[in-house]
Amino acid sequence: MIRAELSKLLTLPATWVTLGWTLVLNTLLTLVIAVGDAPIAYSQAGFVVFGALAACSEYTGGQIRTTLTAMPRRVPQLAAKHAALAVVTIPAALVVVLSGRVITMAALGSWAVPWEAAEATAYVTLVTALSAAVGVLVRHTLAAVALLLGYLLVVAPLIRAADLATLAIGTPVVLAAALLAHRRRDA
Amino acid sequence: MCRPGDAGSLSGVITIDxxxxxxxxxxxxxxVGFxxxxxxxxxxxxxNGAGKSSTLRILLGxxxxxxxxxxIDGVPFAALPDPVRTVGAVLDGSGAHRSRTGRAHLRWVARAGGLPLSRVDEVLELVGLADAGAKRVGGYSLGMGRRLALATALLGDPSVLVLDEPINGLDPEGIRFVxxxxxxxxxxxxxxxxSSHLMGELAETVDDVVVIDHGRIVAQGSLAEVTGAHRNLEEAFFALVSR
Structure with missing residues (x-):
């Protein structure tokens, strides 16, 4: 099932377009701001779009019906989708984060701490998982992206919750809700 | 689930009750039951709106x-040990994302069902889409989308085929093929x-007929039984569903 979901994700042109633009955006922001992981605060938007697309693309062309007739056990199916998403996201996030660091290093001549790079990668991976879970719940890419950006860029900084710990607790909760909704509702 | 010695329970019987x-x-x-x-x-x-699609969607989980x-064979769809090899479903549209190629779509379904990827080209050939496999689904005509849906259903060479309005949107050649x-x-x-709402198109194809109207089965039996004293299936149908 993970291979099927991975195959779906990798043959979706939007996957490559979104991740490619995210890398470009992050590089440009780093060149302008040139301070380590700060551009991630904005380029996480690319991962939000990626996660939401991965989930909501099921609802284009009636693909969800093909998915659920081929893999009718819904909880394992959605779990496989999230696992496949992580397999793609983690290396992509690492590339984006490290590219920012290499540019910073070249510009300022200082190596940032590897631990911070790992933290940024974990943050971006969780953001992607959260976005996919919200995508499953609302089943509409644009609505999911709007909700998530509103939360991540406006609400979370306001309530001082824009950190890895909040995300590490919140994402599994939203994911559990998505699994429950996916299992119970009519496709 | 499968009683030993009961060969019938393994052959693809659909029981709706x-x-x-x-x-x-x-x-x-x-x-609804049949x-x-x-x-x-x-x-x-x-x-249209009698409950055909809803019944089939419930059947397919x-x-x-x-x-x-x-x-299906005595178990609900979601409990089938090997759904892709047991049931092929053709619902409305192509069932594929428009930005994927037809071949890429079939490949992920084959992976989901644990089927050899060689099946992909076999079914593309079978439905007459061999030349369109590398084309994106978004560029398919309505008829090609329907053929892709049929190809998807046939990947696992299933013992049961469930088709919702399979001839809708097909040209005469496509209808003949189906x-x-x-x-x-x-x-x-x-x-x-x-399922179909086109009576005339179906009389030559079906052996048994189940007629649904307003969410209730109003007739079922062999084609001859349901047609009864009427001139043809179409007349019988309108006699059954008119009020």
Whole structure:
């Protein structure tokens, strides 16, 4: 099932377009701001779009019906989708984060701490998982992206919750809700 | 699940019993029940909105019924040990994302069903899409989309085919192809259940007929039984569903 979901994700042109633009955006922001992981605060938007697309693309062309007739056990199916998403996201996030660091290093001549790079990668991976879970719940890419950006860029900084710990607790909760909704509702 | 010595329970029998489905205050299905057997093409007929698609969606585990059962070989769809090799489903549209190629779509379904990827080119050939496999689904015509849906359903060479309005949107050649193809499947001992609101197109294709109207089964039996004293299936149908 993970291979099927991975195959779906990798043959979706939007996957490559979104991740490619995210890398470009992050590089440009780093060149302008040139301070380590700060551009991630904005380029996480690319991962939000990626996660939401991965989930909501099921609802284009009636693909969800093909998915659920081929893999009718819904909880394992959605779990496989999230696992496949992580397999793609983690290396992509690492590339984006490290590219920012290499540019910073070249510009300022200082190596940032590897631990911070790992933290940024974990943050971006969780953001992607959260976005996919919200995508499953609302089943509409644009609505999911709007909700998530509103939360991540406006609400979370306001309530001082824009950190890895909040995300590490919140994402599994939203994911559990998505699994429950996916299992119970009519496709 | 499968009683030993009961060969019939392994052959692709569809048994639907007492299905009730409500959406909001509206009752869409009021105790729908019928059987579709191997070696026969069963036509599930009814006007638009009669409950055909809802019944098939419940059978395929896509929607939930408030009451009743829809079983394939005695088990609900979601409990089938090998769904892709047991049931092929053709619902409306292509069932594929428009930005994927036809071949890429079939490949992920083959992976999901644990099928060899060589099946992909076989089914593309079978439905006449061999040249369009590398093309994105978004560039397909309506008829090509329907053929891709059929190819997807055939990947696992299943013992049961469930088709919702399979000839909708097809050109005369496509209709002929589907008819001939479904007859061949039934002759090979497979179960074919198809829904339609086009009576005239179906009389030559089906062995058994189930007629649904306003969420209730109003007639079922062999083609001859349901046609009865009427001139043809179409006349019988309008006599059954008019009020």
């Amino acid at each position: 007492g299905l009730v489905k409500r959406r909001g205050a509206k009752e869409i299905l009021s105790g 059987e579709a057997r191997p070696g026969r093409v069963t036509g599930f007929l009814g006007p 896509l929607d939930r019924a408030q009451a009743g059962t829809a079983l 008819r001939t193809f479904l007859r061949e499947r039934a002759r090979a001992g497979r179960t074919v259940l198809l």
